[in-house]
Amino acid sequence: MSKPFTEPETSTTFSQRLGELAKLFLKLGMLGFGGPQAHIAMENDEVVVRRHWLTPEQFAEGLAVCEMLPGPASTQMGIYIGYVRAGQIGAVVAGLCFIAPAFLxxxxxxxxxxxxxxxxxxxxxxxxxxxxxxxxxxxxxxxxxxxxxxxxxxxxxxxxxxxxxxxxxxxxxxxxxxxxxxxxxxxxxxxxxxxxxxxxxxxxxxxxxxxxxxxxxxxxxxxxxxxxxxxxxxxxxxxxxxxxxxxxxxxxxxxxxxxxxxxxxxxxxxxxxxxxxxxxxxxxxxxxxxxxxxxxxxxxxxxxxxxxxxxxxxxxxxxxxxxxxxxxxxxxxxxxxxxxxxxxxxxxxxxxxxxxxxxxxxxxxxxxxxxxxxxxxxxxxxxxxxxxxxxxxxxxxxxxxxxxxxx
Structure with missing residues (x-):
């Protein structure tokens, strides 16, 4: 299991990471039509292919866990990405931003x-x-x-x-x-x-x-x-x-x-x-x-x-x-x-x-x-x-x- 972010990288501060997570998952939450498989594909494209926040192995590892758990896998995958990227606060930010547009x-x-x-x-x-x-x-x-x-x-x-x-x-x-x-x-x-x-x-x-x-x-x-x-x-x-x-x-x-x-x-x-x-x-x-x-x-x-x-x-x-x-x-x-x-x-x-x-x-x-x-x-x-x-x-x-x- 990938460890959560604990120390800020030289390229981005912790607050910048939270901002990036919020921006990305608000976008996915507004555009994520097509069901859970489409959501997961979009998440993979954004965080593995485009931004390199996770390796393909990390993403596959997280997805395997999320699909085992009760609950919507695509939402849990977003929470997992936030957790790996910026710890507990990152998990909350990513999850809430992904859910909020659809809730409204x-x-x-x-x-x-x-x-x-x-x-x-x-x-x-x-x-x-x-x-x-x-x-x-x-x-x-x-x-x-x-x-x-x-x-x-x-x-x-x-x-x-x-x-x-x-x-x-x-x-x-x-x-x-x-x-x-x-x-x-x-x-x-x-x-x-x-x-x-x-x-x-x-x-x-x-x-x-x-x-x-x-x-x-x-x-x-x-x-x-x-x-x-x-x-x-x-x-x-x-x-x-x-x-x-x-x-x-x-x-x-x-x-x-x-x-x-x-x-x-x-x-x-x-x-x-x-x-x-x-x-x-x-x-x-x-x-x-x-x-x-x-x-x-x-x-x-x-x-x-x-x-x-x-x-x-x-x-x-x-x-x-x-x-x-x-x-x-x-x-x-x-x-x-x-x-x-x-x-x-x-x-x-x-x-x-x-x-x-x-x-x-x-x-x-x-x-x-x-x-x-x-x-x-x-x-x-x-x-x-x-x-x-x-x-x-x-x-x-x-x-x-x-x-x-x-x-």
């Missing part, structure tokens, strides 16, 4: 969505966006399945989690832990071994009084609600941020089960449109959390949710960086993750079904057919032609607007 965009779009939610033109736009988001989720399942399902054991875990998620109310997080324990048994190291490294138990599940109806929208700033919802939002999104294994879209089943089915903070339609808004921003899709927080308690709720969901990523990189490579090589931890990965696939696939139903549930049969065709076209574009998701969402909006205008 999501908050602005959340305000516009809830302000003009019933305007016919906006409803038409989301008629096209919702099936595109469903196609993105299903295409992710297809790609993850080809990589994760390598034998009958992994297939069995995925199918079991799919069924349990679809037909029961058992928490997805509990299922992930159970799948990891199955992985410890099925994929354990050969021979007699001892558990080594750290074992982090899951955060306690949030218990809340469930409202009889879906929560109504609060004020813009959310001052009247933040006192009541600060800790529920914080504890819930800390829990979610600690279990985003396998990519940002893992947030879909984690959020859909809790905020729609259990807590009733969002309707299913609002949820899928919130995922779409997360896709429209240049940052990680986990910023959908800010959309949820805005519905619950305005801007203050959005800020609370965003801080909580990213806090584990900062903690993993900043507090445990010297130990991460050793932990990554631990065979028992790798066995646990081999159980979790197919469970992620099953949970996402199960969550996609009610979301697809919501996307296709339109006022008329013609509108439902149009939504289905848009989703089918998006799926073909993603899987067959590898069209980036950030391009498909605006195209879906245009198609939805055209259909709504025609109808």
């Amino acid at each position: 965009i999501v908050v602005a779009l959340s305000w516009a969505y809830f302000r003009f939610q019933r305007v016919p033109q906006l409803e038409a736009i989301f008629l096209g966006i919702s099936p595109v988001v469903t196609a993105i989720i299903l295409a992710f399942c297809w790609k993850l399945g080809k990589k994760a399902i390598r034998d009958w054991k992994r297939a069995a875990i995925a199918i079991a989690v799919f069924g349990v998620t679809l037909f029961t109310s058992l928490s997805v997080l509990i299922q992930f832990v159970l799948a990891g324990l199955v992985g410890l048994y099925w994929f354990r190291p050969s021979g007699r071994g001892q558990f080594q490294g750290w074992w982090l138990p899951p955060l306690p599940l949030l218990v809340a009084n469930l409202p009889a109806e879906t929560l109504t929208l609060g004020s813009f700033w959310g001052l009247e609600r933040i006192n009541d919802f600060f800790w529920p939002l914080t504890l819930f999104f800390l829990k979610v941020g600690s279990f985003i294994f396998g990519g940002g879209l893992v947030i879909i089943p984690l959020l859909e089960f809790e905020v729609v089915e259990q807590l009733h903070w969002l309707t299913r339609t609002e949820f899928i449109n919130g995922v779409a808004i997360g896709q429209l921003s240049p940052g990680p899709v986990v910023l959908t959390a800010a959309f949820v927080g805005y519905k619950v308690a305005g801007v203050l709720g959005a800020l609370t949710a965003a801080v909580a969901i990213f806090a584990p990523s900062f903690a993993f990189i900043m507090l445990a960086a010297p130990l991460l490579l050793r932990i990554r090589q631990n065979l028992w931890i790798r066995a646990f993750l081999q159980g979790v990965t197919p469970a992620v696939l099953g949970a996402i696939a199960a969550a996609a079904i009610p979301l697809a139903q919501a996307a296709l549930d339109q006022p008329t049969g013609v509108a439902s057919l149009a939504a289905g065709l848009i989703g089918l076209g998006a799926g073909v574009a993603l899987i067959r032609y590898k069209v980036p998701t950030w391009q498909l969402v605006p195209l879906g909006a245009i198609a939805g607007w055209a259909v709504g205008t025609a109808l």
Whole structure:
């Protein structure tokens, strides 16, 4: 593991390094469309090829660690770069500057969505966006399945989690832990071994009084609600941020089960449109959390949710960086993750079904057919032609607007 910066170089002072990190990651945060792989490619180009802040080996080392950890890998890679470049403060600066532009965009779009939610033109736009988001989720399942399902054991875990998620109310997080324990048994190291490294138990599940109806929208700033919802939002999104294994879209089943089915903070339609808004921003899709927080308690709720969901990523990189490579090589931890990965696939696939139903549930049969065709076209574009998701969402909006205008 590369050591953090401790002594200023003769060419740049510590404050100059912080300024360089802030400038670079603000730029990446504003221009980083295309998903996590595009983000990581841009980071590699900027810090390895152009600026020579990291060697290719250092970058690959950091990326291997970030992809093992729960949380958005591209954001954690930015935090890691800041850590290597300028220590703990550099990690904070790089991470915050990368997240901030997308957070502001999501908050602005959340305000516009809830302000003009019933305007016919906006409803038409989301008629096209919702099936595109469903196609993105299903295409992710297809790609993850080809990589994760390598034998009958992994297939069995995925199918079991799919069924349990679809037909029961058992928490997805509990299922992930159970799948990891199955992985410890099925994929354990050969021979007699001892558990080594750290074992982090899951955060306690949030218990809340469930409202009889879906929560109504609060004020813009959310001052009247933040006192009541600060800790529920914080504890819930800390829990979610600690279990985003396998990519940002893992947030879909984690959020859909809790905020729609259990807590009733969002309707299913609002949820899928919130995922779409997360896709429209240049940052990680986990910023959908800010959309949820805005519905619950305005801007203050959005800020609370965003801080909580990213806090584990900062903690993993900043507090445990010297130990991460050793932990990554631990065979028992790798066995646990081999159980979790197919469970992620099953949970996402199960969550996609009610979301697809919501996307296709339109006022008329013609509108439902149009939504289905848009989703089918998006799926073909993603899987067959590898069209980036950030391009498909605006195209879906245009198609939805055209259909709504025609109808």
